[in-house]
Amino acid sequence: MKVHSFLSLGCADGPGVRSVLFLQGCCLKCAYCHNPDTWFLPGFTEISSREIAERVAKYRPYYGKTGGLTVSGGEPLIQAEELTELFSLLSEMKIHRAIDTSGFCPSLSSGVLSRLLSVTGLVICDIKFSDDAGYQRYCNAPQGAFERIMSFLSSVQDAGCDIWIRHVVLPGITDNIEYISSVFERALAFKSLKRFELLPFRTLCRQKYESLGIEFPMKDTPDCTQEKIQQLYGQIKAGFPAGRDKIP
Ligand code: SF4
Known part of the structure; x- marks a missing residue:
């Protein structure tokens, strides 16, 4: 697999304590991307699915009942076949498997996707905009x-x-609550939705762009505050009582 990096243990990308595998390559170029260094294929490390599974297995005692491995990127769906191989190995070891994806990978066939999903427990999907215009304007x-x-x-x-x-x-x-409500409404349409999360935009990645010599399109946008996030959660809870249990 074309690997960007491996985070041994964390608790921000899925349930419980998890390892996170970041894969190289992406199908989008979001204006606020935190990982522009995953966009390009040169510079990756090639590691076999079996080697990754063996590495993940070493952290098993830390995962408890809910943790496991989350595969992020870049866009993990680009390597769906290799990912299926990895998840099949982890499934045999009874280690929970999650994908963190944009959900956009035009080259992915329905057969390959179906095989991958048959060995996946959780899909964490970033809905970046609630319409096509937003994706075209800000995600290329x-x-x-x-x-x-x-x-x-x-x-x-x-x-x-x-x-x-x-x-x-x-x-x-x-x-603004009108926009966030439109995203939440789209999310609620999926009956297997277990959680809806708002993440604050941050400019911490500015240095990555500078070192890669890439223009950071949102470098002058201020960070989103935690107060704003809490305010938006409160407004969603007030406006969508039936969807409350999906919000942390
Ligand atoms: S999909 Fe994710 S990794 Fe790809 S450009 Fe957008 S934010 Fe970055």
């Missing part, structure tokens, strides 16, 4: 990307995997 996505992502999530639901939806709140763009 082609026309129709949003509907492809919705269709991907329908496949995830049909395969019986749990779904978490995340949204990065962008000051001046999506940091």
Whole structure:
């Protein structure tokens, strides 16, 4: 597999204590991406699925009942076949498996996706915008990307995997309750939705862009505050009483 990096233990990317494997390569170029160093294929480390599974198994005592491995990126779906191999090995070891994805990977066939989902427990999907225009403007996505992502999530639901939806709140763009409600409404349409999370936009990644010599399109946008996130959660809870249990 084309690996960017491996985080031994963390608790921010899925349930419980987890290892996180970051894969190289992505199908989008989001204006606020925190990992621009995963966009390009040169510079990756090639590691076999079996080697990764053996490394993950060493951390098993820390995972407890709910933890396991989350595969993030970049875009993990680009390497769906290798990922299926890895997840099959982890499934035999009874280690929980999650994918953190944008849900957008045009080259992915339905057969390959279906095999991957059959060995996946949880899909964490970042819904970046609630319409195609946002994806085209801020993610360099082609026309129709949003509907492809919705269709991907329908496949995830049909395969019986749990779904978490995340949204990065962008000051001046999506940091208002009308916009967040439109994202939450789309998320609630999926019956296997278990969690809806708002993440604050941060400019911490500015140095990464500088060192890569890439323009950071949102370098002048202020960070989103935790107060703003809490305010938006409160407004969603007030406006969607039936969806409260999905919000942390
Ligand atoms: S999908 Fe994720 S990794 Fe890819 S550009 Fe967007 S934020 Fe970055």
